[in-house]
Amino acid sequence: MKMLVCIKQVPDMESRFRLNSEGVWYDEQDLAFRMNEYDEYAVEQAIRVKEQLGGAADIMILSIGPARVVEAIKKGLAMGSDRGVHIQDDHIYQKDPWQVASVIAAFARDKNFDLVFTGLQSQDRGSAQVGILVAELLGYACATTLVGFELSGDVVTARRELEAGIRAIIKFKLPAVVTCQLGLNNPRYPTLPNIMKARQKELLAFPIMDFLSEEGTTTTERMYPPEKKGHGLVLEGDIQETADKLVAILKEKTTVLR
Amino acid sequence: MKALLVCEYQQGKLLESTYELLAFADRLGADKVMLLIGSEAEVPNFGGKVYLADTGKYGEYNPDLHKRLVLDTAQKEHPDYIVFVHSSFGWDLAPRVAAALKAAQVSEIIGVAEGKFEVPACNAKLRRLLAPKTAQAVLTIQAGAFSYQGEARGTPQVERVELAGSPARVEFIGYEAAEKKAVDLAKAEVIVSAGRGIGKKENVETIAALARALGGELGATRPVVDAGWVEHSRQVGSSGQSVTPKLYVACGISGAIQHIAGMKKSTFIVAINKDKDAPIGEVANILVVADVMQFVPALTARLQK
Numbered sequence: 001m002k003m004l005v006c007i008k009q010v011p012d013m014e015s016r017f018r019l020n021s022e023g024v025w026y027d028e029q030d031l032a033f034r035m036n037e038y039d040e041y042a043v044e045q046a047i048r049v050k051e052q053l054g055g056a057a058d059i060m061i062l063s064i065g066p067a068r069v070v071e072a073i074k075k076g077l078a079m080g081s082d083r084g085v086h087i088q089d090d091h092i093y094q095k096d097p098w099q100v101a102s103v104i105a106a107f108a109r110d111k112n113f114d115l116v117f118t119g120l121q122s123q124d125r126g127s128a129q130v131g132i133l134v135a136e137l138l139g140y141a142c143a144t145t146l147v148g149f150e151l152s153g154d155v156v157t158a159r160r161e162l163e164a165g166i167r168a169i170i171k172f173k174l175p176a177v178v179t180c181q182l183g184l185n186n187p188r189y190p191t192l193p194n195i196m197k198a199r200q201k202e203l204l205a206f207p208i209m210d211f212l213s214e215e216g217t218t219t220t221e222r223m224y225p226p227e228k229k230g231h232g233l234v235l236e237g238d239i240q241e242t243a244d245k246l247v248a249i250l251k252e253k254t255t256v257l258r
Numbered sequence: 259m260k261a262l263l264v265c266e267y268q269q270g271k272l273l274e275s276t277y278e279l280l281a282f283a284d285r286l287g288a289d290k291v292m293l294l295i296g297s298e299a300e301v302p303n304f305g306g307k308v309y310l311a312d313t314g315k316y317g318e319y320n321p322d323l324h325k326r327l328v329l330d331t332a333q334k335e336h337p338d339y340i341v342f343v344h345s346s347f348g349w350d351l352a353p354r355v356a357a358a359l360k361a362a363q364v365s366e367i368i369g370v371a372e373g374k375f376e377v378p379a380c381n382a383k384l385r386r387l388l389a390p391k392t393a394q395a396v397l398t399i400q401a402g403a404f405s406y407q408g409e410a411r412g413t414p415q416v417e418r419v420e421l422a423g424s425p426a427r428v429e430f431i432g433y434e435a436a437e438k439k440a441v442d443l444a445k446a447e448v449i450v451s452a453g454r455g456i457g458k459k460e461n462v463e464t465i466a467a468l469a470r471a472l473g474g475e476l477g478a479t480r481p482v483v484d485a486g487w488v489e490h491s492r493q494v495g496s497s498g499q500s501v502t503p504k505l506y507v508a509c510g511i512s513g514a515i516q517h518i519a520g521m522k523k524s525t526f527i528v529a530i531n532k533d534k535d536a537p538i539g540e541v542a543n544i545l546v547v548a549d550v551m552q553f554v555p556a557l558t559a560r561l562q563k
Contacts, residue, residue, distance in 0.1 A: 011380070013380060013381040013383070013512070014512065016535065017380055017384055024386075026380065026384065096362075097363070097365075098356075098362070121349075123380070123381065124379060124380050125379055126365070126366060126378070126379065127363070127365040127366075128344075128349040128353075128365055128366075129349075129353040129363055129365060132350065132353035132354060132357075133353050133356075133357050136353070136354055136357035136358070137357065141428055142321065142354075143428060144346075144349065144350045145349075145350065157431070159434065160346060161346065161497060162346045162347075162433075163345060163346060163497065164436060164496075164497070164498075164499075164500075165435075165436025165437060165490075165497065165498065166268075166433055166434070166435065166436055167433065167434040168318070168319070168430065168431075168432075168433055169431040169432050169433070169434060170428050170430055170431060171428070171429040172427055172428045172429065173427070182480060182481070182484050183480075183484040215391075217360075217361070217362035217363070217390065217391050218362045218363075218364060218388050218389065218390055218391060219389045220386055220388055221374055221386075221387040221388065222386070222387050223379065223384055223385065223386050223387075224385055225384055225385070226378075226382070226385050226537075228540075232529075232539055232540075232542045232543055232544060232545050233543065233544050234534065234539075234545045234547060235544060235545070235546045235547070236534075236546070236548065239548060239552055239553055239556045240556060240560075242546060242548065242553065242556075243553065243556045243559075243560040244560060246528065246544065246546060246557060247557070247560055247561065250505065250526075250528075253526060253543070254525070254526045255504060256447055256448050256472065256474075256504050256505045257472075257561075
């Protein structure tokens, strides 16, 4: 069983964002980066498949981006993946989902992966396109938004999360690409011995130009913070005084307090 | 300019979000034509042309078949835009259509400006303005971002579409209903919800105490439910319950789009968050900038006086 897990490294969403000098993306300086949350479920699911098969599987972690993304790849290796691939690009933010998917597909095309895992979407861009586009380019079956995954032979029975708590149960054969929703499993924390072991694992690097032949299909005109609506009242300062003020407002503006 | 609007249909019902597609097309100033993979009994109230593929034959959502049906309809109509709602249906189907047409896709549109499309980024803390470079483009619109004014009227002119045997790789087995709700948050007049900002499971009780002091129910965000801190029946948001209480208190909730979608229609919203720029501030009537675990006990004590 050959598996590929495609991960992205994204900034902590609690960060204060500033724009870069081009005005089309955020400034990466002073931001703390981590593995995209959805992708942690993708890595975990691949490892669970390997465990189910008694270790008879190989898991490759792939990430595209500048040197910093090696940290995310190393986390995937420390969680239990076998090898890593860093596709180097200092300007990945200028590539659109179509280009990103075409690079992954070009890399994966002759490698006969049985299963490709990725997150439902990235936390920074959130297009939810890349996994599906990779599947279409490779001619693989594809299922998205998974909150349940069972493999039996070469058949996957999966649960897709729809809206309002409803799930669809679906079945498909390998090879396939699946995108993982939050809550699919409980992503493990890398243990110290596994972090040490991960240092010995293979980590290949390729320049993006080895795989990029597609033009982008969209242009980013600009990035900007949302307009502050300014409707809300901001209360800050002494805790007790603020609580008093809030209670007074609730008494006046709502009918829930006597 | 013409837009092909792809309706969403599930378990015998046309979803209301279909009308958001019409509102979006009106916003674009586009001519409209619709595709429904559903039943004749559920055609939308729309005075234009609706292509209808019978769900009795094509079943519930099936990516390969639905993709073929959209592509066939697009071939007849040559639309400039093919539009879906950004839902588990739309975000799954749209890229398949885009890939087949080699068309640009813009996901989760919340606005239109200068003929370009506005989309959220970084948990709604930023926006991007995108322009497709291809002649045809596939678009998904954020659920709730474009609302239809008034009541939709009209009887469509229906044209049936059929597929000549197309193989489907994904087999639909069935639906699993939402878990039985232990709590019906829809009936609560006051909801006090906990977000990841409360820090740890042990702090849930502090938030529940405020809910009790206000005579309300405890709610929670998805990450808090996924972490097992609060049971799923209390989850507020697009994958949990949509609520409209008289008072909603968001504790340590940054305001992911999916959460805001489920609570923004509350009559009065108070957010307690240490981050003044958190997107929850955009929908809150009052934003208390404070450490949630310091402020909430003080507020509870004040209410119990």
